[in-house]
Amino acid sequence: MTDLDDLTAAIEAGDRDLAVELTSAAITAGHGPQAILDAMTAAMDDVGDRFQANLIFVPEMLVSARAMREAMARLEPVLVEAGIRPEARAVIGTVRGDLHDIGKNLVAMMWRGAHIEVIDLGVNVTAEQFIAAVATHRPQLIGLSALLTTTMPSMRSIVEALRRVDLGGARIVVGGAPVTEEFATVIGADGFAQDAGAAVVVARRLLGLSDASGDAPDRAPSGAAS
Numbered sequence: 001m002t003d004l005d006d007l008t009a010a011i012e013a014g015d016r017d018l019a020v021e022l023t024s025a026a027i028t029a030g031h032g033p034q035a036i037l038d039a040m041t042a043a044m045d046d047v048g049d050r051f052q053a054n055l056i057f058v059p060e061m062l063v064s065a066r067a068m069r070e071a072m073a074r075l076e077p078v079l080v081e082a083g084i085r086p087e088a089r090a091v092i093g094t095v096r097g098d099l100h101d102i103g104k105n106l107v108a109m110m111w112r113g114a115h116i117e118v119i120d121l122g123v124n125v126t127a128e129q130f131i132a133a134v135a136t137h138r139p140q141l142i143g144l145s146a147l148l149t150t151t152m153p154s155m156r157s158i159v160e161a162l163r164r165v166d167l168g169g170a171r172i173v174v175g176g177a178p179v180t181e182e183f184a185t186v187i188g189a190d191g192f193a194q195d196a197g198a199a200v201v202v203a204r205r206l207l208g209l210s211d212a213s214g215d216a217p218d219r220a221p222s223g224a225a226s
């Protein structure tokens with residue numbers, strides 16, 4: 001078994017200390033951040049499958065999620081280059097009624113790694129909170145995450161509410177396991193991303209920035225964070 005398999009197993013078991021330790025070891029051993037993320041995500045997929053099969057229940061799912069969250073916090077500095085000037089600003093949140101934040105945090109982390117300043121509004125975010133954040137932070141990008149089929153209507157009503165106010169040109173990106181490109185189009189979002197990697201590509205395309213290959217221009221667009 002490789003150390004990344006051990007990391008997957010530690011998150012599945014909800015062993016926070018071991019998950020963080022193995023994340024550090026994987027970084028030190030030179031595993032790429034994407035491979036480490038993949039090992040973490042594999043754990044959550046397995047947890048989801050076992051939950052669906054009634055082999056585990058919400059408390060077990062929660063301890064696994066906490067282990068993943070702490071391991072991700074250890075990985076974040078590796079993904080986010082220190083001292084790089086953000087090229088744009090985003091606000092992101094999980095929509096009202098939905099408490100899942102691991103995927104949203106991952107998207108936020110990846111956007112930060114792609115030189116985008118991110119204001120994270122957390123979970124269970126209402127339309128009013130999104131609108132207030134837009135007024136306060138004047139982002140170029142607004143990210144909405146939903147993990148439940150039952151909170152997809154919430155995503156729709158938040159996008160509709162955002163469309164009724166002056167967004168200052170900000171573009172809306174939506175995502176989350178039950179969200180599809182078709183749904184994103186129907187509710188009037190500007191972009192959809194299947195996963196955190198795609199969220200970077202979509203964000204940079206909508207913002208008119210160079211690709212995320214590292215060839216980012218050293219300028220900031222109008223209104224971007226400095």
Ligand code: B1M
Binds near residue numbers: 061
């Ligand atoms: Co919940 N849960 N959960 N859960 N949970 C799911 C989502 C579920 C699929 C499990 C299952 O049945 N197999 C199921 C939803 C079914 C459905 O609606 N179709 C489910 C359910 C039913 C529930 C409850 C209703 C259970 C209950 O109480 N009976 C309840 C709801 C609570 C609520 O939100 N109101 C609930 C609660 C919980 C916990 C609190 C225990 C915990 C969340 C802890 C936390 O997030 N802090 C939890 C967890 C951990 C899961 C699973 C196991 C893992 C989710 C996860 O973190 N995945 C999940 C099953 C699964 O996904 N395999 C499940 C890893 C993460 C990296 O992936 O979040 O998909 P994901 O994010 C991806 C993409 O979706 C995308 O990029 C991310 C990274 O690649 N993405 C975006 C996400 N947001 C994006 C935004 C973007 C772009 C891309 O642009 C802005």
